[in-house]
Amino acid sequence: MSAGTNKIAVTVTDVVPVNELVKRFRFVRADGGQLPTFSGGAHTVVEMRDGDTQRLNPYSLMSDPMDQSAYTISVRRDDQGRGGSLFMHNKVRPGDAMTISYPVNLFSLDLRARKHLMIAGGIGITPFLAQIKQLTAMNGRFELHYACRTPALGSYVDELTAKHPNNVHVYYDDQGQVIDLEHLLDGQPLGTHIYVCGPKGMIGWVRGKAAELGWPREAVHYEEFLAPQPGKPFEVKLAVSNKVIQVGENQSLLEAIEAAGVDAPYLCRGGACGQCETDVIGYDGKFIHRDHWLEDDQKAGGRKIMPCVSRFEGKTLVLDR
Amino acid sequence: MTIQFNEETFRDDYTFRNSDWAIKRFPFPFHEDSYMYSVNMEQHQGGPAGSVFEKRFDVDEHYVAEMKDRALVLAEDPLRCQSLPHMTLAGWDLLELIMVSKSEDYPDLFELHRDGNNWHWINRPMGIEQKFVFMDESTLPYGPMEYITRQAQGDFCVLDQRDDNLWMDAGMVTTQADWSLDFDIGMNFFEWHAPVPKAHEMGIFVRALKFLLNIQQGMPARRLNWTMTVNPLLDTSPENYHKWGVQKTTLTPENLGAKQHLRVELQTFFRLPRSNALVFPIRCYLISLEDLVTVPKWGRRLHRVIRDLPVELATYKGFIDNRPMILDYLAQHDDGLPTSDGIWPDLATEPPLSPS
Numbered sequence: 001m002s003a004g005t006n007k008i009a010v011t012v013t014d015v016v017p018v019n020e021l022v023k024r025f026r027f028v029r030a031d032g033g034q035l036p037t038f039s040g041g042a043h044t045v046v047e048m049r050d051g052d053t054q055r056l057n058p059y060s061l062m063s064d065p066m067d068q069s070a071y072t073i074s075v076r077r078d079d080q081g082r083g084g085s086l087f088m089h090n091k092v093r094p095g096d097a098m099t100i101s102y103p104v105n106l107f108s109l110d111l112r113a114r115k116h117l118m119i120a121g122g123i124g125i126t127p128f129l130a131q132i133k134q135l136t137a138m139n140g141r142f143e144l145h146y147a148c149r150t151p152a153l154g155s156y157v158d159e160l161t162a163k164h165p166n167n168v169h170v171y172y173d174d175q176g177q178v179i180d181l182e183h184l185l186d187g188q189p190l191g192t193h194i195y196v197c198g199p200k201g202m203i204g205w206v207r208g209k210a211a212e213l214g215w216p217r218e219a220v221h222y223e224e225f226l227a228p229q230p231g232k233p234f235e236v237k238l239a240v241s242n243k244v245i246q247v248g249e250n251q252s253l254l255e256a257i258e259a260a261g262v263d264a265p266y267l268c269r270g271g272a273c274g275q276c277e278t279d280v281i282g283y284d285g286k287f288i289h290r291d292h293w294l295e296d297d298q299k300a301g302g303r304k305i306m307p308c309v310s311r312f313e314g315k316t317l318v319l320d321r
Numbered sequence: 322m323t324i325q326f327n328e329e330t331f332r333d334d335y336t337f338r339n340s341d342w343a344i345k346r347f348p349f350p351f352h353e354d355s356y357m358y359s360v361n362m363e364q365h366q367g368g369p370a371g372s373v374f375e376k377r378f379d380v381d382e383h384y385v386a387e388m389k390d391r392a393l394v395l396a397e398d399p400l401r402c403q404s405l406p407h408m409t410l411a412g413w414d415l416l417e418l419i420m421v422s423k424s425e426d427y428p429d430l431f432e433l434h435r436d437g438n439n440w441h442w443i444n445r446p447m448g449i450e451q452k453f454v455f456m457d458e459s460t461l462p463y464g465p466m467e468y469i470t471r472q473a474q475g476d477f478c479v480l481d482q483r484d485d486n487l488w489m490d491a492g493m494v495t496t497q498a499d500w501s502l503d504f505d506i507g508m509n510f511f512e513w514h515a516p517v518p519k520a521h522e523m524g525i526f527v528r529a530l531k532f533l534l535n536i537q538q539g540m541p542a543r544r545l546n547w548t549m550t551v552n553p554l555l556d557t558s559p560e561n562y563h564k565w566g567v568q569k570t571t572l573t574p575e576n577l578g579a580k581q582h583l584r585v586e587l588q589t590f591f592r593l594p595r596s597n598a599l600v601f602p603i604r605c606y607l608i609s610l611e612d613l614v615t616v617p618k619w620g621r622r623l624h625r626v627i628r629d630l631p632v633e634l635a636t637y638k639g640f641i642d643n644r645p646m647i648l649d650y651l652a653q654h655d656d657g658l659p660t661s662d663g664i665w666p667d668l669a670t671e672p673p674l675s676p677s
Binding site: 005006036037038039041042065066102103104105108110111112134138218267273275 | 406407408410481482483484535537538539540594595596597
């Protein structure tokens with residue numbers, strides 16, 4: 001199986017500041033053709049060439065899934081991150097040529113649902129923007145509960161409340177507004193599905209409360225892409241390709257493997273999908289597992305690592321790659 | 322190339338036949354002289370010119386006759402086509418995929434003109450012309466999946482993807498190797514594969530499911546599967562077993578070459594964009610053993626595969642009782658010479674059958 005998905009060459013047509021933390025980017029096909037339709041909740045992996053560094057970051061598609069003329073994404077600036085969002089914010093300009101992946105959906109709507117209950121935190125709003133457009137076209141029933149830090153940072157609040165005044169509920173942290181989750185979940189009709197996208201704490205809170213109230217596991221959907229975090233540099237031996245590589249401070253292990261010219265599978269690059277799972281042949285040191293994929297006993301077992309987000313500290317690490 | 326469509330039947334008088342062209346492009350499923358299950362998947366991104374792998378949806382000389390046979394099956398048993406309510410969007414996805422693929426791959430046979438959601442579809446071999454509104458079911462004579470799969474060879478399973486599993490939630494199944502959509506509808510991947518011997522213990526299905534869940538838009542995949550069928554019957558369904566099962570007892574050493582067919586399924590897998598469902602087209606190709614052995618390599622190899630097949634598999638595939646007679650026939654076409662690797666006929670390089 002080859003790595004990742006098909007690629008699409010695109011041109012950036014618009015870069016629009018949404019607020020002080022978020023910018024929106026619009027892509028059209030470089031060859032002037034149509035982009036593939038997609039399903040609400042899908043993401044694309046954006047390739048960024050920043051000098052000698054190549055980064056591939058996943059971003060949820062927020063445009064209308066039926067609109068084949070352009071894709072849009074929104075990127076929240078992370079000043080402490082490894083630089084992907086800073087590159088998008090500071091270096092990408094209209095007219096730039098970029099490469100993105102075909103859409104991949106790891107957070108799709110369950111189309112059996114009688115009602116879709118969406119809970120978003122911050123930039124976690126983006127997949128819901130596409131899902132709401134899809135559901136609106138299909139006369140699907142939805143209700144969005146969206147928590148933001150402040151009105152100034154409430155990305156797309158105005159658009160959402162104007163178009164869907166009866167279905168969108170916004171909560172501002174700075175005004176002490178909190179989603180009354182227990183009450184909200186208690187009042188849903190049979191056949192409702194819950195979708196949550198936002199910070200780790202919010203996802204855990206919603207999943208925990210839903211489980212406590214007896215919601216079926218299959219009716220609770222969540223997506224949390226982790227951004228790879230910087231860390232101490234480390235060295236890795238790739239046994240199959242017989243290479244020794246260095247993983248830099250601001251580089252993920254997966255990116256270092258790719259930079260060495262080794263074809264490694266991936267999809268989400270955010271610790272969620274399991275596609276990049278790699279066998280550990282030997283190690284002397286400590287794993288820093290950061291993914292959602294491996295079970296706790298697998299993380300303790302020292303035989304698997306998810307190179308998209310996890311790191312290593314120690315003397316030697318040998319991978320089956 | 323212009324295709325001459327056969328006038329032929331897959332029932333009663335069985336006038337089905339393969340032309341020399343169809344024999345040479347037959348998807349022979351064995352790449353070596355033995356067979357065991359494997360996940361044998363590859364990308365479905367074209368193939369050698371003229372082969373059944375070249376186009377996204379292969380159209381061949383049997384197209385028109387197969388569609389007539391499908392209409393007969395559906396008239397007798399409408400439950401061969403079912404779509405659970407949440408699968409309508411996937412049906413539109415499938416209609417678009419087939420119409421776009423066929424009109425691009427066979428522009429002399431099919432045309433699709435799109436003006437926004439106003440679509441105009443022309444199917445020349447079947448004499449169909451239809452103007453309709455995409456995503457508006459009221460503008461088509463059937464639901465979108467049924468409409469387009471009445472015009473596409475092979476069975477179609479439309480699988481919903483959720484809870485890290487695939488669910489048989491829609492399909493058009495009239496040319497199946499003894500399984501029933503009506504029985505399997507709503508089942509998940511492990512449930513509908515429960516009757517398959519050995520493969521569960523081998524971990525085949527866990528690996529296959531992982532692969533299928535990760536098939537992405539623009540990256541379709543394919544594999545071959547096979548069984549044996551007496552008489553060129555497309556509809557070998559459990560519903561009609563009382564009609565065709567008994568035909569397995571009509572084989573004689575004299576008629577076996579003409580009556581016994583190798584049945585090969587070209588299985589493909591496409592991610593559907595709007596619904597995130599997976600469509601699993603299962604295209605059936607039939608060839609009589611007397612036609613198959615005109616390719617010396619295939620005659621030698623099929624004899625070895627059938628001879629060495631584990632009893633469980635020959636039982637599951639439904640030819641255990643006839644295996645001795647089939648082997649007697651095939652042994653006449655196996656001179657023991659080595660065979661070349663791969664599935665292709667290699668007519669230019671493989672030696673003819675040595676005189677015994």
